[in-house]
Amino acid sequence: MTSEPPAATRRRREQLGVFLRTRRARLTPGDVGMAVAGRRRTPGLRREEVAVLAGVGVSWYTWLEQGRDINASAEVLDAIAGALRMDGPERAHLYLLAGLNPPRARVTRDAAVTPELRHLLDAWAPRPAVLRDRHWNLLAVNDAARTVFGYGDTDHNCLITFFTSARYRDAHAHWEAAAPLVVAAFRADAAHTPGDPEFDRLVGDLSAVSAEFAGLWARHDVGHPAQAVKAVRHPEAGDLFFDMTPLAVTDHPGWHLELYNPRPGTGTADRLERLPRTRLTAPA
Numbered sequence: 001m002t003s004e005p006p007a008a009t010r011r012r013r014e015q016l017g018v019f020l021r022t023r024r025a026r027l028t029p030g031d032v033g034m035a036v037a038g039r040r041r042t043p044g045l046r047r048e049e050v051a052v053l054a055g056v057g058v059s060w061y062t063w064l065e066q067g068r069d070i071n072a073s074a075e076v077l078d079a080i081a082g083a084l085r086m087d088g089p090e091r092a093h094l095y096l097l098a099g100l101n102p103p104r105a106r107v108t109r110d111a112a113v114t115p116e117l118r119h120l121l122d123a124w125a126p127r128p129a130v131l132r133d134r135h136w137n138l139l140a141v142n143d144a145a146r147t148v149f150g151y152g153d154t155d156h157n158c159l160i161t162f163f164t165s166a167r168y169r170d171a172h173a174h175w176e177a178a179a180p181l182v183v184a185a186f187r188a189d190a191a192h193t194p195g196d197p198e199f200d201r202l203v204g205d206l207s208a209v210s211a212e213f214a215g216l217w218a219r220h221d222v223g224h225p226a227q228a229v230k231a232v233r234h235p236e237a238g239d240l241f242f243d244m245t246p247l248a249v250t251d252h253p254g255w256h257l258e259l260y261n262p263r264p265g266t267g268t269a270d271r272l273e274r275l276p277r278t279r280l281t282a283p284a
Contacts, residue, residue, distance in 0.1 A: 009099075013067035016097035020065050023084040024050055031085065045084075053083035072098045113140045117249070120257070126272050127260055128242070132158055134189060134254030135198050145260075147275060148232060148240060159186055159202065163210040173231035173239065183216040184223035191222070229263060237275045241266040 004012070025044035029036045032045070032053060045053075051061040056076060063070050072080075077098055081091040092102035113131060121129045121142040128145035132138055136158040141151050150171055155161045161168050162182055169175050190199040207214040232240045242260035249255035262268035 010067070012097055012099065013069075016094075017065045017067045019093065019097055020050075020080070020084070023086060023090070027085060032083070050080070050083050054079040056080070072100075074100060074103070117257070124259060126275070127262065129260065130158070130258040131249075132256055132258065134193070135202060136186065136189070139255065144272075148234060148237075148260075148272070157202070159213075160206060163206060163213045171233050173233050179212065180216055180219075180221060181223055181228075183213065183219075184221040187217070187220070188222045188224050230260065234275070237271040239266075240268045240271060242268065 024047070025042075027045050028043075029045065029049065032049075034049060034053075047062050047065065048058045051058040054061070054076070056079065060070065061080075064072060074095070077094055077100065078091075081094055086094060095102040117131060118140060121131060121140055125142050125144045128148045129142045130138065130145050130151075131140040138151065138156055138158060145151050150167050151161070155165070159182065162172075162179070172178065190196065190203075193199065203217060207217060228244050230242045230244050232242070234240055241263040243263050245259050245261070247257045247259065249257055262272055
């Protein structure tokens with residue numbers, strides 16, 4: 001983490017001590033598989049019990065709770081988090097209070113799209129909305145996205161559709177200008193998990209069928225997905241212009257919700273309202 005003023009450091013260490021004491025107080029020896037010996041005057045685990053469970057010295061752990069000027073490694077913090085039965089957000093909070101960057105949360109690969117997220121996608125209609133994962137696989141789209149962008153049942157990955165679907169390319173008013181930005185954003189996402197075999201597979205498979213993608217990937221340009229304008233040529237509604245905003249789904253690391261809002265002054269909102277909301281099926 002970056003350097004901080006001495007007063008902020010003291011405050012952070014004080015908060016660390018309070019946090020550890022509250023996590024310790026909510027547990028009993030029975031919760032962690034320890035036998036209870038004699039009467040206990042205070043609820044929760046004792047400091048020495050936490051130290052034993054975490055495999056650290058009692059004095060060192062006491063100093064940590066007291067906010068002393070000591071350093072804790074990631075391995076020790078993980079051991080303390082395990083001893084105190086911390087969940088993911090608590091573990092990340094422990095790291096921050098100890099002055100370390102939290103590790104990246106584990107990715108839930110096969111998690112189902114929740115009813116709340118599906119309701120949000122549907123409620124965004126008649127504006128398009130798309131939910132994708134870290135590999136740009138399409139997890140869910142609303143009917144407006146199917147109608148406006150032409151996403152169908154055979155479309156499973158945003159990147160693959162972008163480079164291999166003639167229908168999608170014809171509908172994208174500025175495909176050539178957008179393509180380098182799309183590849184740069186995908187490379188930036190892939191860099192967060194180096195060695196991920198799924199990223200390697202996608203790049204290899206797409207390079208084999210799209211020379212344009214292979215050429216852009218070889219440039220090693222990197223960019224981050226951000227708020228952008230998307231222009232679509234629709235066969236019935238004409239030219240449609242959207243402001244696209246990607247939002248991270250915090251309880252599913254790697255998931256992003258892309259919301260498309262009609263760009264003011266383009267007439268898109270009026271044309272979108274008149275467009276029939278029919279479910280399109282992409283050609284095989």
